[in-house]
Amino acid sequence: MKVKKFVAPSMNEAMKMVRAELGRDAVILHSKVVQTGGFFGLFAKKKIEVLAGVDPDPLPLRQPDAAASFAPLPAAEREEDGSLAREIEEVKALIRQFNARSSSLLYPPPLAEAERRLVRQGMADVYVRQVMDRLLERWYADKDGRSPAAVSAWTKEAVRDLLSTLPFVKTAEQKKYMILLGPTGVGKTTTLAKMAGRAVLEQGKKVGFITADTYRIAAIDQLKTYADILHAPLEVCYNADDFRTAKRKLAGCDLVFVDTAGRNFRNPQYVDELQQTLEFDSETETFLVFAATGKYDDMKTIYNHFSRLPIDRLIVTKLDETDSFGTIVNVLLDSRLAAAYFTNGQNVPDDMVEASADRLVHLLFGAERW
Numbered sequence: 001m002k003v004k005k006f007v008a009p010s011m012n013e014a015m016k017m018v019r020a021e022l023g024r025d026a027v028i029l030h031s032k033v034v035q036t037g038g039f040f041g042l043f044a045k046k047k048i049e050v051l052a053g054v055d056p057d058p059l060p061l062r063q064p065d066a067a068a069s070f071a072p073l074p075a076a077e078r079e080e081d082g083s084l085a086r087e088i089e090e091v092k093a094l095i096r097q098f099n100a101r102s103s104s105l106l107y108p109p110p111l112a113e114a115e116r117r118l119v120r121q122g123m124a125d126v127y128v129r130q131v132m133d134r135l136l137e138r139w140y141a142d143k144d145g146r147s148p149a150a151v152s153a154w155t156k157e158a159v160r161d162l163l164s165t166l167p168f169v170k171t172a173e174q175k176k177y178m179i180l181l182g183p184t185g186v187g188k189t190t191t192l193a194k195m196a197g198r199a200v201l202e203q204g205k206k207v208g209f210i211t212a213d214t215y216r217i218a219a220i221d222q223l224k225t226y227a228d229i230l231h232a233p234l235e236v237c238y239n240a241d242d243f244r245t246a247k248r249k250l251a252g253c254d255l256v257f258v259d260t261a262g263r264n265f266r267n268p269q270y271v272d273e274l275q276q277t278l279e280f281d282s283e284t285e286t287f288l289v290f291a292a293t294g295k296y297d298d299m300k301t302i303y304n305h306f307s308r309l310p311i312d313r314l315i316v317t318k319l320d321e322t323d324s325f326g327t328i329v330n331v332l333l334d335s336r337l338a339a340a341y342f343t344n345g346q347n348v349p350d351d352m353v354e355a356s357a358d359r360l361v362h363l364l365f366g367a368e369r370w
């Protein structure tokens with residue numbers, strides 16, 4: 001492969017230089033912003049440095065820059081080496097050489113549109129690629145079925161298949177102690193009240209509450225209000241001994257809901273404190289709560305800190321406050337955990353539904369969005 005470095009004031013100009021010098025078959029191997037000129041860091045100009053290459057003996061693929069580049073090889077050629085699969089692998093390899101932005105230029109228009117939608121929803125590049133690989137396979141395998149509607153259906157199916165690898169289960173409360181953890185203000189206490197309310201109203205269970213949230217003055221009162229409505233006992237715990245005592249006192253309950261303080265869990269020290277106060281054993285089910293409105297990068301940090309605790313499932317709140325649901329997909333797939341519930345409002349106990357792969361797909365590609 002002939003490789004050359006280009007430096008230009010913008011990506012656009014760099015691409016023109018690449019095309020002029022290496023031709024239309026050139027591929028971008030790497031690009032970065034560089035500072036040029038200046039004295040001691042002053043007056044330096046930002047430029048784009050692009051490393052591009054061209055294969056003197058290219059693959060037998062036609063690859064001009066738009067949709068036509070993905071026209072399948074003639075049947076005779078394809079059958080000669082009997083390898084539709086190889087053809088697809090070649091196309092995938094070609095696309096992987098490009099970064100996410102430039103690759104969409106190469107997809108046929110319906111697939112490029114599908115990619116744009118996934119990116120707009122906030123799905124991480126790694127998962128967008130997995131879906132796009134599936135779509136490319138379908139595109140080549142089902143030549144007669146290609147249409148924007150079909151691509152839309154394939155996209156939903158591909159995302160659903162990705163999510164179906166997670167252990168979604170129907171019944172939520174499988175253990176006696178339900179512990180909700182998560183950052184400040186995501187809706188832990190409200191969701192706990194929703195879960196307890198349903199257990200009482202729909203299943204006739206005898207429930208109790210423990211709160212380990214002694215950090216905020218009003219936190220105990222907030223939970224006490226819900227406990228009173230449900231005629232359920234509430235125990236407050238400040239340390240590990242209190243927690244054990246509270247469990248003994250609530251031994252007669254079918255289900256015990258444990259509330260915890262929201263802290264800045266970007267600081268791992270707070271996770272250690274929780275570990276010292278609570279007991280995580282075979283009788284506990286632990287839920288990490290996060291809001292759909294949160295930033296993916298922050299959630300990744302928080303999840304990493306929490307992953308030293310035995311988190312069983314996730315709960316995603318505030319779905320009513322956003323139109324982008326890709327972050328939920330990312331966090332679920334990164335953590336390999338299923339979500340138990342999605343909540344979509346402040347009403348207790350109504351604004352909560354059981355989470356499932358289908359529901360998430362519907363949120364991402366609801367009829368109005370696709």
Ligand SMILES: Nc1nc2c(ncn2[C@@H]2O[C@H](COP(=O)(O)OP(=O)(O)OP(=O)(O)O)[C@@H](O)[C@H]2O)c(=O)[nH]1
Binds near residue numbers: 183
């Ligand atoms: N829009 C919307 N608001 C919600 C949802 N769930 C909870 N809230 C609201 O979010 C706010 C915070 O809820 P809490 O339940 O107190 O949150 P928390 O995680 O317990 O907060 P801390 O204990 O302070 O960390 C309240 O105003 C809730 O009514 C939801 O699904 N949608």
Ligand SMILES: [Mg+2]
Binds near residue numbers: 188189190213219260
């Ligand atoms: Mg709370």
